[in-house]
Amino acid sequence: xxxxxxxxGQVAVRGSAIKPHILVVEDETALVEILRYNLEKExxxxxxxxxxxxALAAINERPPDLVVLDWMLPLVSGLEICRQVRRKPETRDLxxxxxxxxxxxADRVRGLEVGADDYVAKPFSPSELIxxxxxxxxxxxxxxxxxxxxxxxxxxxxxxxxxxRDGRPIHLxxxxxxxxxxxxxxxxxxYSREQLLDAVWGRDIYVEVRTVDVHIRRLRKxxxxxxxxxxxxxxxxxxxxxDELAQ
Amino acid sequence: xxxxxxxxGQVAVRGSAIKPHILVVEDETALVEILRYNLEKExxxxxxxxxxxxALAAINERPPDLVVLDWMLPLVSGLEICRQVRRKPETRDLxxxxxxxxxxxADRVRGLEVGADDYVAKPFSPSELIxxxxxxxxxxxxxxxxxxxxxxxxxxxxxxxxxxRDGRPIHLxxxxxxxxxxxxxxxxxxYSREQLLDAVWGRDIYVEVRTVDVHIRRLRKxxxxxxxxxxxxxxxxxxxxxDELAQ
DNA sequence: ACGGTCTGTCATCAAACTGTAACCATGCTG
DNA sequence: CAGCATGGTTACAGTTTGATGACAGACCGT
Numbered sequence: 001x002x003x004x005x006x007x008x009g010q011v012a013v014r015g016s017a018i019k020p021h022i023l024v025v026e027d028e029t030a031l032v033e034i035l036r037y038n039l040e041k042e043x044x045x046x047x048x049x050x051x052x053x054x055a056l057a058a059i060n061e062r063p064p065d066l067v068v069l070d071w072m073l074p075l076v077s078g079l080e081i082c083r084q085v086r087r088k089p090e091t092r093d094l095x096x097x098x099x100x101x102x103x104x105x106a107d108r109v110r111g112l113e114v115g116a117d118d119y120v121a122k123p124f125s126p127s128e129l130i131x132x133x134x135x136x137x138x139x140x141x142x143x144x145x146x147x148x149x150x151x152x153x154x155x156x157x158x159x160x161x162x163x164x165r166d167g168r169p170i171h172l173x174x175x176x177x178x179x180x181x182x183x184x185x186x187x188x189x190x191y192s193r194e195q196l197l198d199a200v201w202g203r204d205i206y207v208e209v210r211t212v213d214v215h216i217r218r219l220r221k222x223x224x225x226x227x228x229x230x231x232x233x234x235x236x237x238x239x240x241x242x243d244e245l246a247q
Numbered sequence: 248x249x250x251x252x253x254x255x256g257q258v259a260v261r262g263s264a265i266k267p268h269i270l271v272v273e274d275e276t277a278l279v280e281i282l283r284y285n286l287e288k289e290x291x292x293x294x295x296x297x298x299x300x301x302a303l304a305a306i307n308e309r310p311p312d313l314v315v316l317d318w319m320l321p322l323v324s325g326l327e328i329c330r331q332v333r334r335k336p337e338t339r340d341l342x343x344x345x346x347x348x349x350x351x352x353a354d355r356v357r358g359l360e361v362g363a364d365d366y367v368a369k370p371f372s373p374s375e376l377i378x379x380x381x382x383x384x385x386x387x388x389x390x391x392x393x394x395x396x397x398x399x400x401x402x403x404x405x406x407x408x409x410x411x412r413d414g415r416p417i418h419l420x421x422x423x424x425x426x427x428x429x430x431x432x433x434x435x436x437x438y439s440r441e442q443l444l445d446a447v448w449g450r451d452i453y454v455e456v457r458t459v460d461v462h463i464r465r466l467r468k469x470x471x472x473x474x475x476x477x478x479x480x481x482x483x484x485x486x487x488x489x490d491e492l493a494q
Numbered sequence: 495a496c497g498g499t500c501t502g503t504c505a506t507c508a509a510a511c512t513g514t515a516a517c518c519a520t521g522c523t524g
Numbered sequence: 525c526a527g528c529a530t531g532g533t534t535a536c537a538g539t540t541t542g543a544t545g546a547c548a549g550a551c552c553g554t
Contacts, residue, residue, distance in 0.1 A: 147365065147366070148359070148364055148365050148366065150342075150362060150363075150364045152339070152340070153333070153339070153362065155359050155360075155362055155363075157359055162359065164359055164360060164362075167361065167362070173499080173500055173501085174500080175500080175501075185386075188406075188407040190406065190408040207501090207502065208502070208504095210503080210504090210542090211501080211502055211503070213542065213543070213544090214501085214502075214503085214543095215501090215502095216543095217543065217544070218500095218501095234542070234543090235408045236420070236421060236510070236511080236540095236541065236542075237421040237511090237540085238408050238421070241407060243407070244340075420510075420511055421511075421512095422511080423511095454512090454513065454514090455513065455514060455515090457513095457514080457515090457531090458512080458514075460531065460532070460533090461513075461514085461532095461534095463531095463532095464532065464533065464534095465511095465512095481530095481531070481532090483521075483522090483529095483530065483531075484529085484530070484531095
């Protein structure tokens with residue numbers, strides 16, 4: 001029993017796996033609100049894009065775990081988004097559920113052709129969509145979330161929550177673990193403190209930006225033995241990156 | 248339209264039409280054949296080594312993109328190979344997937360210790376292995392790719408915030424970084440100091456125009472080694488440009 | 495209730511970066 | 525060539541930014 005989970009969003013995120021992050025791409029605001037409400041109620045973290053360009057930007061910025069994508073969209077059609085997402089190696093396996101006005105067979109075929117993972121015809125019940133989301137996530141998990149992350153002598157076993165550096169076990173607190181995990185998923189890339197807060201703490205949690213510094217410090221302390229190179233690179237006025245090369 | 252994207256691993260690597268090169272290290276010939284068949288069907292190029300010594304020789308000869316490595320091997324154990332591969336800087340980041348007879352916890356930990364990237368317990372389905380191979384390759388790729396700006400021997404990697412000139416790393420302060428970035432986006436074109444102030448400092452920030460000179464100077468200093476040509480061209484009474492040609 | 499652990503925030507210190515001004519060098523014009 | 529105009533260079537003081545250590549509150553298992 002964890003009563004605090006009901007009270008404090010922060011607690012719900014800790015301990016258990018990170019909330020699956022879902023991007024809803026839909027231009028009808030009424031529908032967006034329904035979706036957001038229902039998905040959040042089910043414990044998903046929801047981001048919204050109202051047109052194609054916004055969607056692509058959001059996906060590039062921070063790839064979600066799943067995209068719910070309207071077929072008809074302003075600026076860039078759902079079909080085209082799907083195609084573009086599939087074209088990039090990083091997002092190639094990003095699960096996509098298409099929303100379409102009619103359940104016509106032809107549309108369905110075209111949707112699957114461009115690589116949607118599932119397909120829900122409007123109108124639909126929220127519970128139906130949730131079920132599909134769950135199903136698609138379940139299907140995609142094993143391949144998407146490999147158990148191991150390795151980079152520059154650091155090994156993270158996500159399932160057993162263990163971290164080694166050059167074979168030596170490293171103890172990390174929960175926040176440091178998630179922080180390292182996030183950095184390990186795209187080593188070399190620089191993330192601003194704001195991005196790190198969003199990704200590691202959660203989009204809707206308010207903490208002081210400088211708190212990131214402190215956790216970076218703690219991560220460094222834990223990770224670096226006396227004779228190790230510091231793998232966390234500070235980029236002044238930009239953020240931090242995990243990086244093999246010297247500063 | 249590219250329906251094959253869903254089916255064919257080769258397409259995933261599209262762009263460079265080079266097949267990923269996989270070394271399978273396994274002594275059971277039956278298993279080797281199964282692996283070879285399946286991997287080749289998926290568009291990978293497969294090499295085989297049947298014992299540890301052969302494996303090390305093959306890796307030194309031509310480092311593959313990924314190694315599928317049996318835990319139990321004649322002559323040199325998989326564990327030992329892994330260790331040796333990790334020890335050498337050139338192969339330090341070579342992705343390794345371990346094949347192991349039992350999924351026992353102790354083995355798993357030892358596998359982690361030597362730095363395998365993933366871990367598949369026998370017996371396994373070919374498709375499972377393929378999925379892992381894909382996942383590991385996908386994970387190991389992105390470090391090399393980012394949004395790059397390139398001109399005249401200068402490479403700016405925006406996502407990792409790194410600058411190289413002829414392969415040498417260049418350290419720039421934030422302002423110099425933005426300045427160079429702006430110039431690199433339209434090399435050859437001349438910008439007045441006012442334009443540079445607008446673009447690099449921001450439209451509504453007031454600084455002395457001559458400040459641009461100083462930052463140009465700092466940029467030059469950082470960019471030009473002792474024997475390099477100055478790539479920043481001064482156009483008297485007009486401004487500055489990034490330019491390959493001599494002054 | 496009690497120690498231990500984990501977190502977020504602050505205050506402080508050190509280092510890096512920035513803008514400006516003063517002065518020097520070079521080019522241009524008559 | 526003198527005299528102005530423009531750009532180069534340097535020094536420096538002030539500001540910004542990051543690192544670090546300390547600390548109080550929350551939470552956990554006992």
